[in-house]
Amino acid sequence: MIEFQGVSKTFAGRTAVQALAEVDLSIRDGEFVALLGPSGCGKSTLLNLLAGFEPLSEGHLTFAGQEVRRPGPDRAVVFQEASLFPWLTVWDNVTFGPRVQRRSRAEYEERTREMLRLVGLEAFRDALPAQLSGGMRQRVGIARALVMNPRALLMDEPFGALDAQTRLAMQQLLLDVWQTLGIAVLFVTHDIDEAVLLADRICVMSARPGRITREIQVELPRPRSIDNLITPEFTAYKAMIMAEMKLAHGTH
Numbered sequence: 244m245i246e247f248q249g250v251s252k253t254f255a256g257r258t259a260v261q262a263l264a265e266v267d268l269s270i271r272d273g274e275f276v277a278l279l280g281p282s283g284c285g286k287s288t289l290l291n292l293l294a295g296f297e298p299l300s301e302g303h304l305t306f307a308g309q310e311v312r313r314p315g316p317d318r319a320v321v322f323q324e325a326s327l328f329p330w331l332t333v334w335d336n337v338t339f340g341p342r343v344q345r346r347s348r349a350e351y352e353e354r355t356r357e358m359l360r361l362v363g364l365e366a367f368r369d370a371l372p373a374q375l376s377g378g379m380r381q382r383v384g385i386a387r388a389l390v391m392n393p394r395a396l397l398m399d400e401p402f403g404a405l406d407a408q409t410r411l412a413m414q415q416l417l418l419d420v421w422q423t424l425g426i427a428v429l430f431v432t433h434d435i436d437e438a439v440l441l442a443d444r445i446c447v448m449s450a451r452p453g454r455i456t457r458e459i460q461v462e463l464p465r466p467r468s469i470d471n472l473i474t475p476e477f478t479a480y481k482a483m484i485m486a487e488m489k490l491a492h493g494t495h
């Protein structure tokens with residue numbers, strides 16, 4: 244469904260920065276792919292190209308057979324900060340997109356109720372963002388993205404600003420949401436545990452200019468839960484990826 248073919252991206256400026264070099268990546272409908280790599284390797288750039296926020300410099304990028312040129316409701320994005328409208332309730336934040344798009348009211352109201360239930364926030368529909376915790380705000384951000392009924396969810400370090408315990412709860416929530424909806428997810432992270440726990444496949448990126456140096460299929464059984472984090476199979480994947488990223492003891 245998603246095809247990057249020889250995609251490069253250079254940011255023009257006084258000193259041009261090549262962020263991505265000849266990236267090839269295919270993602271199937273319903274697949275969960277994590278992009279893992281050091282800070283500045285171009286993970287966000289790759290996600291932003293797919294979101295349609297930036298033009299490519301070279302190569303081809305298609306989504307469901309169409310060249311990506313601009314943002315679209317088929318590709319919903321979740322960032323590290325939910326960036327909710329502070330003066331709108333949870334309900335009004337989530338229904339904002341469909342209202343702007345003039346979608347049918349009966350349809351989006353039903354879908355909003357469903358998504359708020361899925362992220363466990365039905366009881367908070369009338370709350371303002373300031374009355375919610377960071378994890379709850381991020382759950383509103385996920386509901387807001389899903390209410391548009393996208394074919395892919397693009398997540399850029401969505402749990403990076405959360406404390407460790409909330410982060411675990413959000414990882415579990417995302418596993419449950421993904422298992423329910425079965426949509427494609429491209430998930431940017433620099434956390435190895437997070438990538439192994441969530442993804443079907445991990446694409447490891449090199450430092451700038453970013454390329455995908457290795458793809459690792461994660462064969463841990465589904466459905467998964469955060470209990471997987473303490474299994475020997477999990478540790479084996481983690482050790483392999485640490486070695487790949489030259490983080491393991493004795494490899495550098």
Ligand SMILES: Nc1ncnc2c1ncn2[C@@H]1O[C@H](COP(=O)(O)OP(=O)(O)OP(=O)(O)O)[C@@H](O)[C@H]1O
Binds near residue numbers: 256281286289433451
């Ligand atoms: N709009 C821009 N103009 C110029 N350079 C940019 C722009 N956006 C990103 N870059 C540069 O491109 C490179 C890749 O950045 P990017 O944000 O994609 O990396 P990243 O892997 O997501 O990093 P992090 O994990 O720190 O978020 C960096 O060197 C960055 O400075």
